[in-house]
Amino acid sequence: MKYNLLFILSLFLCNSISAQTITGTVSNENSTPLPGVNILNKSTNSGTQTDFDGNYSIKAEKGDLLTFSYIGYKTKEIKVKDKKVINVSLEPDNVSLDEEVVAVSETIRIRGTSSLQTGYGYNNRTNKEAYKERNENIFKSVKTAPLSTFSIDVDRASYSNIRRMINNGQEIPKDAVKIEEMVNYFNYDYAGPKDEHPFAIHTEVAKSPWNHQTKLAKIALQGKNIPTEDIPASNLTFLLDVSGSMNSPNKLPLLKSSFKILVNQLREKDRVAIVVYAGAAGVVLESTQGSEKIKILEAINNLNAGGSTAGGEGIELAYKIAKENFIEGGNNRVILATDGDFNIGASSDSAMKELIEEKRESGVFLTALGFGMGNYKDSKLESLAQSGNGNHAYIDSMQESRRVLGTEFGGTLHTIAKDVKIQVEFNPAKIQAYRLIGYENRLLNAEDFNDDEKDAGELGSGHTVTALYELIPVGVESEYLKGIDSLKYTNTEIKNNSDELFTVKFRYKDPEGAKSKLITKTVQDTEKDFEEVSTDFKFVAAVALYGMKLTDSEFVKNHNTELILELAEKGRGNDKEGYRAEFIRLVKSTVQ
Known part of the structure; x- marks a missing residue:
């Protein structure tokens, strides 16, 4: 022996x-x-x-x-x-699935047939992805519209979705390109708040790198970073789509692996319940303490795909479970993971929006995670996240899973400010016209800024938000200026010697608050060349310009790939995790 x-x-x-x-x-x-x-x-x-x-x-x-x-x-x-x-x-491949699949959990059994297309590209007849129509913001006259108002957007789904399309050699639909989500995908070296407010404000202005007649203004927020151990106890309800449309390697298998990353972040004081839906909805795990990771992971491992998609029923049940286990002062949240293809019960974008708006009054927030391709419903998930006091991310790989549910666990799940709105008033003595780059689906009316009943975006722990304005100074002749008749009843003569370029105001509520708080900041004019701006500003401009190239923006005459790469290289900075290098690679791979 x-x-x-x-x-x-x-x-x-x-x-x-x-x-x-x-x-x-x-x-x-x-x-x-x-x-x-x-x-x-x-x-x-x-x-x-x-x-x-x-x-x-x-x-x-x-x-x-x-x-x-x-x-x-x-x-x-x-x-x-x-x-x-x-x-x-590796060589491209087209694979067609048409097979019977079975979903088995502890409480429900669902049988159905899946017929979907997976692979390198998509035939127009089989590609059923849906994106909300976006009309590019135009230049607005300061004389007739001196106020620009919009809701913040911390969603990043557009960038990872575009990355997926580029890596798969697919054509990128213009409506899939949301410049604000592309810009906000990246982390920036903004200083955090040093006062009682949950975020700090940063601004920069310089001559535009792509139009010598205009200026570029950056307005940025940096949320307070709350250490994971200091985040309040979480009451999480995983709402997982196990319908037949999820039967694809980049859907349910990726979903299961992704949620395992999140489970490993849970603390003893956190709780998790799991609700699944296909032709019906059911509970596969009652609310369970975060320390019981083996039990939670076993419930996730047992999931398989099959059947139709009763998303509305699933949402109703998930919010019911979340409310039953509500933690006062805690982080109460439903995390929906799906391709967004609801087809039983309430399923239209408007019906789902109304359902979520009703549920958000419970104090339960929503995170919507998108998976898959071919029938991905970005428009629905974006609408759900906006209406549910939450955020939206697209998971294209385990790399993205680790970022959203691992390294950025706190920001994804813990809200530090809700209903955050921005309103900019431009000085007509300095600026003739302006246009907000991106945020087309986040625009608000001027009166919405002071209306505390008006829903707006949420800011998570450590999150950054960046917005860009292109400005046409007074005295500049531009083809983008559309002539209007002189106003008969409004005195438009400017008697203003102030060197202020604009005033920017912010309103936000505490996560459990009902009354908003106001912050105001003035920004002075400058003749700074773009070479003199911060590294982050250069990279932000590169990403925005790339988004305009992908959408064939009418406001950039020469969609110059060389300029995008030049700005990106100069803005690369201390790129520890390689995300900016990846962006440069993506730009190079789409050179036309």
Whole structure:
């Protein structure tokens, strides 16, 4: 027996010694690196993913079989030989699923058929993704419209969704491009608040980098960063779509892996319940203490997809469970994860919006997480998040899951200010016209600013919000200025020697408050060249200009890719996690 143990130990040591590190890059047929590719060593059942630049590293022995899989591409298997560097090129693939699937949980069984398209691209007849129509903001005359009012937007779904399309070689619908969500996807080096308010305000003004006749103004908010251990106890209800439309590798399997990341962030004082819906809705996990991670993870692991989609019924049940377990002074939230394809009961965007508006009065907030492609309903999820005092993210990979539900756990789930509105009053002695870049679906009427009944956006712990205005100074002749007749009853003669460019006002409520608070800041005029602005301002301008390129904006005559890359490189700064480098790679991959 002693010799047997020694023999087994020696074999183990030999195997350990023979294991080596295999590295390489995974790219597509155009030699573009692919981030988030799954690499599995089938011999040891260990795995990894490629990083932002398509690079990977994995332990393997000679003779081991490595599989490389990525949504929309053919899976490739490679046997490890003598080379320690294995570069892989994946080929596009179209796969059609038409099979019977079964969903099984502790309390409900649902049977249905799934027929959907997955793969590299989508035929126009099968691509049923839905986006809310967006009409680009135009220049407005300061004389006739001196106030610009809008709700903040911390959603970031548009950028990760666009990234998915670029990586899959798909055409990007113009309505899918929300410049404010692209800009706000990135973290910026803004200083936090030093007073009683939950956010700090930062502004910058300089000559526009893409139009020498205009100026560019940046208005930014930096939310207070609350350490995870100091976040109030959370009462979370996971509302998970297990319908047939979720039967795709980048839907339910990715959803399950994503929520495991969130579960690992839970503390003993947190609680989680799980509600699922397909043809019907049911509870698969009653409210459970965050320390019982094995029980929570087991409930998630048991989920499978099948059936139609009774999203309205699921929302009703999830809010009921959340209300039953409500924590006073805590973070009460429903986290909806779906492709947004509701088709039973209340399902239209307007019907779902009314349902959520009714439920938000309970004090329960909403986070909407989008998954998948081909039938992704961005318009519905955006509407739900806006109406439910919450946020919306699109999960295209485990990389994004780790960001939304891991490293940015606090900001995603803990609100520090709600109904945050911005109103800018421009000085007509300095500015002829202005246009807000993005935020088309967040515009408010001037009178909405002081109306505490008017819903607006929420700011999470550590979140940043950035808005850009393009300004046409007084005395500048511009083709974008549309002539209007002189006003008969309004004195438009300007007698103002102030050097103020504009005044910006903010209103917000505490998370459990009903009365708003006001902050005011004035911004002085400047003739600063764009070369002199901060690193962050340069990167913000690059992202905004890229968004305008993708939508063929009428306000940028030359959609200059070189200028986008120049601004992005100068704004790259201390890019610890590589997100800005990834943006540069995406821009280069869409050069036309």
